[in-house]
Amino acid sequence: MPYVVTENCIRCKFMDCVEVCPVDCFYEGENMLVIHPDECIDCGVCEPECPAEAILPDTEDGADAFLELNREYAEIWPNITQKGEPPADSEEWNGKSGKYPAEFSANPGSGD
Numbered sequence: 001m002p003y004v005v006t007e008n009c010i011r012c013k014f015m016d017c018v019e020v021c022p023v024d025c026f027y028e029g030e031n032m033l034v035i036h037p038d039e040c041i042d043c044g045v046c047e048p049e050c051p052a053e054a055i056l057p058d059t060e061d062g063a064d065a066f067l068e069l070n071r072e073y074a075e076i077w078p079n080i081t082q083k084g085e086p087p088a089d090s091e092e093w094n095g096k097s098g099k100y101p102a103e104f105s106a107n108p109g110s111g112d
Contacts, residue, residue, distance in 0.1 A: 002058050002067075003040055004034075004070045005032065008052045008094070009032040013032055013087060014086045014090060020046055021081075022041070025039035028084075029108060035055070036071070036074035037071050052095075078109060080111055
């Protein structure tokens, strides 16, 4: 049961989750993070750290739709192991629905 990053991370990208991950399985896109499901050890420490509540077990309603997106982009985006600065307008986007696919960017982030 890996954890996945879901729609609410888009344009929020707070990154509190990154520093608590014991296996460094987060990958950074331009405006969201993803978890590599094959690297995630299902420890769950990242879930309560996310201010946007965007991290869920893949068995939770709605999370399964993001499992393949996490897998796909974890293969091509850079690994991130340290918390960076969230976007300046991240609080404005927190909790907004309908961000995927309209606001999603497939571009990679800067990495560490």
